Amino acid sequence: MPMVPSARSDDDRVIEKIRHVLTAAGLDEAMTISATDAAWAEAFSPWTEAEPLRCSTPVLRGANLLRRSLVPSVLGARRTNETLANARIELFEIAKVYLREPAGLPVEERMLAITSGDDFLAVKGVVEAIVQAVSPSARLDVVDTAQELLASGRACELRLGDEVFGYLGEVSRAGLDRFELRRPTTVAEVKLSALIHLATLVPTHTQQSLYPSVSRDLNIVVAESVRWAAVAELVDASGGEHLECVEYQDTYRDPERLGGGKKSLLFSIRLRWASGTLTREEADGVRDDIVSKLAEKLGGQLRA
Numbered sequence: 001m002p003m004v005p006s007a008r009s010d011d012d013r014v015i016e017k018i019r020h021v022l023t024a025a026g027l028d029e030a031m032t033i034s035a036t037d038a039a040w041a042e043a044f045s046p047w048t049e050a051e052p053l054r055c056s057t058p059v060l061r062g063a064n065l066l067r068r069s070l071v072p073s074v075l076g077a078r079r080t081n082e083t084l085a086n087a088r089i090e091l092f093e094i095a096k097v098y099l100r101e102p103a104g105l106p107v108e109e110r111m112l113a114i115t116s117g118d119d120f121l122a123v124k125g126v127v128e129a130i131v132q133a134v135s136p137s138a139r140l141d142v143v144d145t146a147q148e149l150l151a152s153g154r155a156c157e158l159r160l161g162d163e164v165f166g167y168l169g170e171v172s173r174a175g176l177d178r179f180e181l182r183r184p185t186t187v188a189e190v191k192l193s194a195l196i197h198l199a200t201l202v203p204t205h206t207q208q209s210l211y212p213s214v215s216r217d218l219n220i221v222v223a224e225s226v227r228w229a230a231v232a233e234l235v236d237a238s239g240g241e242h243l244e245c246v247e248y249q250d251t252y253r254d255p256e257r258l259g260g261g262k263k264s265l266l267f268s269i270r271l272r273w274a275s276g277t278l279t280r281e282e283a284d285g286v287r288d289d290i291v292s293k294l295a296e297k298l299g300g301q302l303r304a
Helices: 010-024 038-043 071-084 120-134 173-178 192-198 230-244 279-298
Strands: 091-099 106-116 140-144 150-160 163-171 185-190 214-223 243-252 262-271
Touching: 010 091, 010 106, 010 120, 010 150, 010 192, 038 071, 038 173, 071 091, 071 106, 071 185, 106 192, 120 150, 120 163, 140 243, 150 173, 150 192, 150 214, 163 192, 163 262, 185 192, 214 279, 230 243, 230 262, 230 279, 243 279, 262 279
Parallel strands: none
Antiparallel strands: 091 106, 106 185, 140 150, 150 163, 163 185, 214 262, 243 262
């Protein structure tokens, strides 16, 4: 048989980038079976309300349903590691789920699931790093979600543009009990097809400014309901051509100093001009424009 050169598909190249980010973040790859029992199948199924597909012969005792989510499987792997007294359990799995369609063949959707002992923000940072590595121009947005497995107020739906990209949240107390877990965990599940569609696989060159940057720190008091994502989006829109990046620093709450239902968001902006070095007055002008827009659109006030 003649030999032919092999080539990696775009899917393979994207998944390689994702694995690199995850292993660099300290996660190990898990491999679990595609069938599960009814209790796990019902525990978490954000992608469809349709009944799971049934196997004619169980893979294991009671495991006769094709999974609609990877999250129960990685939580099961987490439980196994806890019973073995492993101190650090940081796992991810890349595999397919099987979603029933009203007519025709089921959808085989490739997913990435994560279970981590770190909190919501740490795992969100890992997901953001994945998006940045695969598609630097993509913007990850979050909206509130209510999932039975996830803790109220510590869960969100992830979006890339108008498409639902995934789900992220800390497992509730009831969820931990359901999987017989002793320690808190945060889980995430994202749809890889959305990332593959947006992937930038050919690096492009961008001319860099030869002049130094200027930084300003801002401490903005906003209502508790205002998300950081909304603040960052408005800062991006208000900063103009001089804004190079926005970096979140911290959130501070103190009802006595800030008032009830208020929080203070500390963040930094970095400014740079392609044609020269920004003066202090020019940098302060950009900062003042940003503060003005935050006050107008989100009711934010610069903290003294």
